[in-house]
Amino acid sequence: MSSRADNRGSLENALSWTMGSLLLVVLLMLLGIAAWIGRESAIQFALSRLHHDAEAILSSMDMTQHKVVRSLPPIYTQPLSGHYYMVQFGDGKRLVSRSLWDQQLVTPDKPPAQPRYWLAPGPQGQHLLIWQANYEKEGQKFSIAIAEDVAPLLTAIWHFLWIGVAASLAAVLLILLLQRLAIRRSFTRLDTIRQDVRAVRQGLRTQISDDVPAEVRPLVQEFNQLLQAWKQHQERSRNAVGNLAHALKAPLNLIYRHGEKQGETVLTEQAQQMQQLIERELKRARITGRAAIGQHFCPEQDLHDLAETVKALHHRKPLQIDLDIDAPQCIALDQNDMLELAGNLLDNAAKWAQHRIRLQLKTNSELFLSLEDDGPGIDPELREALLARGQRLDENQPGHGLGLAIVNDITGLYGGTMQLDESSDFKGLRVTIILPLS
Numbered sequence: 001m002s003s004r005a006d007n008r009g010s011l012e013n014a015l016s017w018t019m020g021s022l023l024l025v026v027l028l029m030l031l032g033i034a035a036w037i038g039r040e041s042a043i044q045f046a047l048s049r050l051h052h053d054a055e056a057i058l059s060s061m062d063m064t065q066h067k068v069v070r071s072l073p074p075i076y077t078q079p080l081s082g083h084y085y086m087v088q089f090g091d092g093k094r095l096v097s098r099s100l101w102d103q104q105l106v107t108p109d110k111p112p113a114q115p116r117y118w119l120a121p122g123p124q125g126q127h128l129l130i131w132q133a134n135y136e137k138e139g140q141k142f143s144i145a146i147a148e149d150v151a152p153l154l155t156a157i158w159h160f161l162w163i164g165v166a167a168s169l170a171a172v173l174l175i176l177l178l179q180r181l182a183i184r185r186s187f188t189r190l191d192t193i194r195q196d197v198r199a200v201r202q203g204l205r206t207q208i209s210d211d212v213p214a215e216v217r218p219l220v221q222e223f224n225q226l227l228q229a230w231k232q233h234q235e236r237s238r239n240a241v242g243n244l245a246h247a248l249k250a251p252l253n254l255i256y257r258h259g260e261k262q263g264e265t266v267l268t269e270q271a272q273q274m275q276q277l278i279e280r281e282l283k284r285a286r287i288t289g290r291a292a293i294g295q296h297f298c299p300e301q302d303l304h305d306l307a308e309t310v311k312a313l314h315h316r317k318p319l320q321i322d323l324d325i326d327a328p329q330c331i332a333l334d335q336n337d338m339l340e341l342a343g344n345l346l347d348n349a350a351k352w353a354q355h356r357i358r359l360q361l362k363t364n365s366e367l368f369l370s371l372e373d374d375g376p377g378i379d380p381e382l383r384e385a386l387l388a389r390g391q392r393l394d395e396n397q398p399g400h401g402l403g404l405a406i407v408n409d410i411t412g413l414y415g416g417t418m419q420l421d422e423s424s425d426f427k428g429l430r431v432t433i434i435l436p437l438s
Contacts, residue, residue, distance in 0.1 A: 012183050020176050027168035035161045042153040043129060047117055050131040050146045057085055057146070063138040066093055075099065080123050082149030089142045107132060111143035119150070127151040189213055193220065200227065204296070245278040252278065297338040298330045299361050306343050307359075314350040319357060321346065327363040332437065333414070341410045342369065345431055348404060349373035356426060367416075369433040372423035383420040404431070411435065 053073070060070035066089060075083040076097040086105045087095040096104070106120045107130065115133035122128035132145040193212055199205040207224045210217055252275050259267035307321040331338075342359070349357045352375030360370045404420075411418045416435035423430040 012180065012187070015183060016176050016180060019179055020172055023172045023175055024168065027171065028165070031161065031164040031168055034164065035157055038160060039154070039157050042157065043117075043150065046129050046148050046150055046153070047131055050117075050129070050148055053083075053085070054131070054133065054144045054146050057087065057144055058135055058137065061087070061137060063140050066095060068095070072097075080126075082122075082126055082128075083147070084122075084128070085144065085146040087142055087144050090140065105130060105145050105147055107145050120147075122147065122149060125151075127154060186213070190216065206231075248274070248278055295335040296330045297333040297335045299325050299327045300329065302335060302339060303342060303359065303361065306339060306346060310343065310346040310350050313347065317350070317353075318355060319350055319353065320355055321350075322356070322358045324358065324360040325362075327361055327367075331363060331367065333367070333435070337410050337413070341407050341433070342371075344404070344406045345369075345371045345433075348407075349375065349429070352376060353428065358426070363437065365437060367433075367435040367437055369435075370430060372426050372430045373428040374423075374426040375428040377422055377427070377429040378420060380422075407431070407433070 053076075056072060057068060060068045060072065062069040066087075073083075075081050076085060076099050078099050079101045080103070081099045083097075084100045084103075084105060085097045086100070086107065088107070088111065089095075101123075103123045105128070111134050112132060113134070115131065117129060117131040120128050120130055126149040128147040129150045130145055130147040132143055134141065134143045136142075189212065193208060193216070196205055196208040200208065207227060208220050210220050210224070212220055252271055256268060256271040256275065259265075259271060303323055303325060307323060311319055311321065346357065346359065349371055350373075353373035354375060356374045358372045360368075362368045408418055411433055414435045416433060419432040421430050421432070422428070
């Protein structure tokens with residue numbers, strides 16, 4: 001899924017590392033315990049065999065001759081066979097198996113009081129398990145040390161351990177793979193959240209569906225509350241501007257009339273500027289009154305409604321507004337901004353047009369909007385000054401200044417371009433707006 005494109009801070013990776021480390025530690029601990037149990041079991045099994053062989057040596061011992069008179073298993077007669085014994089008498093004499101050849105078993109100088117065993121190196125790199133115990137027969141005390149090469153057993157245990165390590169690693173990798181598949185399958189349920197957020201951004205939804213896993217439902221609910229609070233704040237701000245503008249109109253009219261009567265030019269000029277600002281905000285409120293917060297611009301329906309609104313605002317003039325629209329049903333541009341842009345253009349054109357206005361809108365990789373009227377237009381010298389880099393449209397200039405200032409602001413916000421020239425058909429002003437759609 002596309003949400004995995006950036007793995008920084010990935011929950012999936014964190015879970016994989018944590019689970020993998022935990023599983024590996026647990027499996028290695030279990031493997032170590034199993035290896036220790038296998039080693040101890042093998043040693044105990046070998047000790048039982050050594051104990052039986054010691055009993056056989058004891059029963060075959062001739063104490064007068066200090067030798068074994070009965071035959072023992074052939075393994076004790078083969079040189080360096082890995083099976084050895086040594087009988088140590090009280091007078092210091094020793095009886096060793098023929099299998100030891102010219103070697104000696106490593107035993108303590110003083111025989112132990114109790115039977116004991118230990119591991120010690122043997123001939124030819126053998127690893128001997130030696131068991132020794134004290135005995136008494138026919139009034140004579142002696143000790144028997146018997147040994148067996150357990151190197152094959154230990155090697156087998158080590159092989160088992162390494163096979164276990166490899167199997168553990170394979171098991172951990174398999175579990176992590178299954179876990180990753182399970183996590184990704186679970187995370188695909190979050191794709192609906194991303195789709196809903198995209199739909200909210202595109203103006204197709206007002207909230208995110210809460211049909212999501214329980215773990216993320218509180219987050220979705222908080223986000224929906226934030227969306228609702230943001231929309232309410234936007235609506236309150238827009239209404240407050242309109243209400244304030246309406247409330248200030250009457251006091252400003254009184255100030256303006258008082259300034260005229262008293263001949264106070266500065267007061268009158270300032271009151272006029274404030275009236276223009278108020279008129280600008282009221283015009284924006286009237287034009288964008290149909291727009292919904294966060295909705296996308298739907299040219300066909302929105303521009304048709306806008307044209308009807310402008311006709312109603314200028315009902316004293318017989319206006320004909322022609323719309324030529326070649327665009328998708330909805331465009332990924334803010335409806336409020338586009339209504340404000342097109343509305344100010346139409347309102348400005350309606351103020352100066354004689355009878356006809358034409359608005360054309362087309363889209364490809366860019367939005368192309370052109371508006372023409374049959375009014376007096378703007379002098380070429382003034383047009384160049386208005387569009388000079390870094391210059392703001394003069395809102396004090398009568399005619400086109402106020403509406404075009406708003407249009408210029410919105411065009412610059414979207415990184416677009418605005419051009420003023422003369423209409424070839426109507427001989428009035430033509431305004432051309434190009435906005436990128438990326």
